[in-house]
Amino acid sequence: MRNIWRDRNGNFAIMTALLAVPLFGAAGVALDISQALVVKEDLQKAADATALAAIAKNSPYVIEARKMSGDGPIIAQGNVSMDFFNKASADHGDDFVVTNVALKVNKTGNEVESYVEYKATVNTTLSQLLNMEFFTVSGKATGKYVTERYTNFYLLLDNTPSMGVGATPRDVATLVANTRDQCAFACHDVSAGANSYYNLAKKLGVTTRIDVVSKATVALMDTAADMRLVPNQYRMAVYTFGEKAEDTKLLEVVPLTADLALAKSSASKIDLMSIPKQGYDNDQQTDFDRAMTQIGSKMGLQGDGNSAVTPEKVLFFVSDGVGDSYKPTICTKRTTGGRCQEPIDTKLCSALKSQGYRIAVLYTTYLPLPTDGWYNQWISPFQSEISGRMQDCASPGLFFEVSPTQGIADAMSALFKRVVTSPRLSG
Incomplete structure (x- = not known):
């Protein structure tokens, strides 16, 4: 046994085997983060489009704003909140899941403002070697429309x-x-x-x-x-x-x-x-x-x-x-x-x-x-x-x-x- 412990032959292979998991895991994290950033960019575009759609001239929210005599949150029929996000999801297949989208529209004076917040989980690949099954991305967008722009x-x-x-x-x-x-x-x-x-x-x-x-x-x-x-x-x-x-x-x-x-x-x-x-x-x-x-x-x-x-x-x-x-x-x-x-x-x-x-x-x-x-x-x-x-x-x-x-x-x-x-x- 004393000779076995003293033997250093094959130590490179052993060290490589021991480091393989963290090395591949680190590389996988980098790749998965890049993918998450791509997803976030597309979701941000969806959020921007949603914020603009909510305050388009003929949207139900702007129509409702013109009926209101005062200021406050706008409650209107119609839901534009998921349309653009669903398209983004379709473009990426099963890469991510949108877990939350919140749309709020408020009127202050002659301004109608929209607020969109989103959150999604992006599935990982090699990062799962480190027990990381998904990343979470989130963001927000705001839009403004003046109902009577001078x-x-x-x-x-x-x-x-x-x-x-x-x-x-x-x-x-x-x-x-x-x-x-x-x-x-x-x-x-x-x-x-x-x-x-x-x-x-x-x-x-x-x-x-x-x-x-x-x-x-x-x-x-x-x-x-x-x-x-x-x-x-x-x-x-x-x-x-x-x-x-x-x-x-x-x-x-x-x-x-x-x-x-x-x-x-x-x-x-x-x-x-x-x-x-x-x-x-x-x-x-x-x-x-x-x-x-x-x-x-x-x-x-x-x-x-x-x-x-x-x-x-x-x-x-x-x-x-x-x-x-x-x-x-x-x-x-x-x-x-x-x-x-x-x-x-x-x-x-x-x-x-x-x-x-x-x-x-x-x-x-x-x-x-x-x-x-x-x-x-x-x-x-x-x-x-x-x-x-x-x-x-x-x-x-x-x-x-x-x-x-x-x-x-x-x-x-x-x-x-x-x-x-x-x-x-x-x-």
């Missing part, structure tokens, strides 16, 4: 000469067929008088892009009037790029007002910018940089939207997305004589969004004009970038592109509704 809309409407293009392919074809130089633009050339393409378009019954935008803006005022729940909930200001090319500037067509009927009447008079003669100022009338900078100074400090005194400020931008201005050094595309033709420079949009403003963008698709030599040389090379730049300018979820055959009025109304009915996660 919002000031600042509409920036592109009325520069490029918006004189025919509104549909048929309108474009009509202009091309009836102009000596096959021009698709109804240029408001004052020097041509009654013979201007602007007047020709009117005579031929051609609808231009600015005509459609003007009518859509008028219809938007009706949408806002129909949707407001309390007086002064929505106020509108309307701006264009100027009445005439000799005085391009941010032109206030409608000063900020809650009188939507007045705004509607004034918006109906929006027209294409006039030019004194063909080629005036090298056609540099679409200065997005200046317009974005100037309208930012008009909006003032951002508010929380909880009252008429602290309204949320939203920029509502409608354009075909192509700038044309004098930018000899900072143009994102090649220039000619300092003239810069480019998609919108999104740095200006980012500067506004950094101040808390939301930007809703309605992009009226810039039509390819293959019969136009100017288009082929200067715009066609970046045609594919225009839509993406306009989308990058918009705040998340607030971008619409409208082709010539679609309804600009319907798109503008839908975009407005998206702005005013979006609940948000608050924590």
Whole structure:
């Protein structure tokens, strides 16, 4: 026996056997913790979705909140608490079990807040070597919806000469067929008088892009009037790029007002910018940089939207997305004589969004004009970038592109509704 105890042969195998269980157990814990974190991430997404669903505009909780005369917890028919969690469970199979979900909705003033808490047990694999059969994960999400959110809309409407293009392919074809130089633009050339393409378009019954935008803006005022729940909930200001090319500037067509009927009447008079003669100022009338900078100074400090005194400020931008201005050094595309033709420079949009403003963008698709030599040389090379730049300018979820055959009025109304009915996660 004395010799056996002294014998050290095979000690590595013995030590390995003794350490195998804790080593595999430790590795298993690391793997199982990683799996638990994946599950928690998916459950957190489910909790966020549940919190938002509970305070969606037409949810039973928000409907009940509008009926309440005072503050307090909301009791409503309907249960959204498990829908998203059940989907998460289905995606993971038997990896975990949701043991508890609690949803509470409270109303305070004009705010409806949702609170979601969850707990789940995540099954383990190798961790069971250490007698750990499951891990517990938990989390919470909160959402906030203002039943009467007060919002000031600042509409920036592109009325520069490029918006004189025919509104549909048929309108474009009509202009091309009836102009000596096959021009698709109804240029408001004052020097041509009654013979201007602007007047020709009117005579031929051609609808231009600015005509459609003007009518859509008028219809938007009706949408806002129909949707407001309390007086002064929505106020509108309307701006264009100027009445005439000799005085391009941010032109206030409608000063900020809650009188939507007045705004509607004034918006109906929006027209294409006039030019004194063909080629005036090298056609540099679409200065997005200046317009974005100037309208930012008009909006003032951002508010929380909880009252008429602290309204949320939203920029509502409608354009075909192509700038044309004098930018000899900072143009994102090649220039000619300092003239810069480019998609919108999104740095200006980012500067506004950094101040808390939301930007809703309605992009009226810039039509390819293959019969136009100017288009082929200067715009066609970046045609594919225009839509993406306009989308990058918009705040998340607030971008619409409208082709010539679609309804600009319907798109503008839908975009407005998206702005005013979006609940948000608050924590």
